[in-house]
């Protein structure tokens with residue numbers, strides 16, 4: 003039996019790298035940069051010695067691959083930190099050239115990993131108004147797992163066991179559905195072939211009724227008709243089957259050429275093997291395995307415009323928009339787009355804007371991925387991974403904390419006003435909240451406690467009253483929600499228990515990672531990864547506060563990284579690891595514990611005491627002068643940041659990454675600036691921000707990927 007030709011002719015898109023013209027000149031690299039490193043750096047960062055764990059002799063001009071190291075080199079040379087002061091001072095003109103080259107190289111070849119997004123300096127993107135729009139590299143992007151599952155449901159509407167998603171997502175934190183990160187490896191190809199066979203078996207499933215084979219639940223009539231082993235099917239029936247599979251798999255009809263190709267595939271198989279049903283199944287599988295069935299095909303087939311870029315075709319736009327907003331590929335506005343396309347790019351943009359605006363306000367439209375952005379940005383949804391079992395004194399399991407924050411975020415997004423600032427500073431919260439229809443009184447959407455209150459109980463002298471949720475600090479369950487959190491305790495998503503739990507460890511708070519979050523996602527900064535071999539532990543000394551124990555990182559070899567994180571995370575010490583507001587911290591009372599023995603001197607267990615809590619922090623090296631300085635508590639820190647242009651623009655950068663599926667490059671400066679302007683002008687409408695991104699040149703245009711064989 004012939005195997006279906008998988009994605010024939012398409013694989014080269016996956017192999018080819020982005021072909022944006024590079025601002026980083028190869029001649030400068032060979033003439034200046036490489037000799038500069040060889041003369042001033044390699045003796046300490048080369049094959050023999052790697053001081054500071056840094057090696058530089060193996061760096062290549064491919065800055066996309068070594069973005070992090072090139073960024074470190076650039077920063078060290080720019081700030082005059084390397085070579086060290088006791089070494090001969092390098093020629094300053096050459097040093098400037100090295101800095102410029104590295105900036106340009108990183109800028110035009112964006113780092114691939116989502117967590118490397120901030121490597122392009124913020125000032126280069128927002129510093130000066132950009133006039134020319136960018137374009138994305140032509141790409142074939144595999145469906146994300148939820149979209150693949152919805153593809154399978156689309157081609158076979160009944161339950162189907164045994165389908166394994168061939169494309170897993172990275173397990174790391176942050177945005178993970180990046181176009182560049184996934185290539186077709188052997189394992190995923192095998193899975194795709196296996197899934198296609200499973201699906202076609204189900205689609206062609208027959209059972210014998212009254213001596214005649216008929217279709218089973220969910221099978222497709224046109225396919226079942228090809229399943230009689232000794233009847234040569236009429237050509238019209240083969241064509242009808244190809245058309246039916248096209249509509250199911252790619253939401254469009256096949257062209258005459260395409261029909262011809264698949265029918266020929268059948269004929270060749272049937273002739274070679276004599277197995278007609280096998281050949282028919284192969285033909286049907288081949289349609290399912292088309293690149294445009296499982297991949298987002300974004301090549302750009304419009305007329306060439308300035309710089310060689312081309313607009314996506316109407317059907318490419320249709321699929322890009324539907325798979326960006328939701329998980330289903332839907333064919334809904336091709337007619338409008340086709341008409342607009344005849345009038346030119348401005349009309350297409352207008353049509354996309356109208357469609358996006360309508361989808362974002364239509365409760366029936368699939369816009370699942372829009373809310374997904376907020377989860378992946380804040381990552382409060384990871385709370386249940388940290389706390390699998392809830393501490394017994396609480397009403398909530400971590401999952402309910404997440405549900406409360408989801409509801410809070412959804413409300414802010416629906417109100418669509420000043421969204422970013424509201425997310426960070428709203429005084430409101432939901433508390434163990436859900437709504438139910440009350441059958442007795444016939445009232446709809448009656449607020450009730452999501453997790454029923456526990457019975458009254460007393461433990462170790464503490465009293466737990468029914469209906470009181472200690473996590474949020476309420477003494478009565480508030481019926482009218484969202485409700486203001488108790489005054490001067492918590493504001494915004496970052497002080498929601500879900501977020502605080504998600505950024506804790508099982509027993510302690512996690513100021514380092516919380517501070518890293520603020521550094522990267524609010525200030526747009528970077529922190530080098532924790533080097534392997536560093537013992538990243540605070541001393542196990544329970545008589546000291548966590549803040550005090552974290553002073554281990556003040557040692558110079560630690561502080562060079564930790565100064566970027568710790569002071570931004572320490573204000574959140576205002577809350578314990580389960581997100582409870584506190585004004586004191588419990589530490590071990592060594593004296594009392596030592597005295598806590600029975601008559602025979604056997605220890606009876608540790609005794610804690612409460613000590614005053616310090617909640618101060620410092621914003622430093624943020625790139626925004628207005629932000630710099632000490633803060634007295636987490637609320638002051640977050641309010642200050644939430645009101646800054648810098649943090650808002652960094653938020654726009656993150657939205658870009660999520661909705662475009664890649665890191666921003668220098669060429670995207672206009673798209674980012676336009677999106678920020680649309681957001682500001684609309685009074686902070688997230689819908690306006692998404693609309694601006696999806697109508698940007700970066701979204702609608704592609705530049706050709708390098709031709710086969712031409713890729714580096």
Ligand code: HEC
Pocket residue numbers: 039042043044045046047053054055056074075078079084085086089530562
């Ligand atoms: C005389 C030896 C010496 C020379 C020459 C030297 N370095 Fe270093 N470098 C060090 C030492 C020691 C460290 C680790 C301690 C530190 O960070 O100060 C280091 C650390 C670094 C780091 C890591 C910094 C960090 O914060 O993690 C980078 C990047 C770096 N050097 C780049 C360079 C570059 C680029 C040059 C040439 C322009 C250079 N170095 C020349 C000794 C040297």
Ligand code: HEC
Pocket residue numbers: 512514515518529530531532533536537538539540554555557559560561562563564
């Ligand atoms: C090159 C940068 C770098 C250096 C140097 C460094 N760290 Fe870290 N450290 C990090 C980063 C990044 C994280 C956060 C890791 C994460 O996000 O998972 C971290 C996390 C930690 C944590 C928190 C771990 C946890 O599980 O909560 C501790 C404690 C820590 N580092 C201590 C130290 C100490 C002590 C030193 C010096 C001996 C040191 N680090 C040197 C980058 C660094």
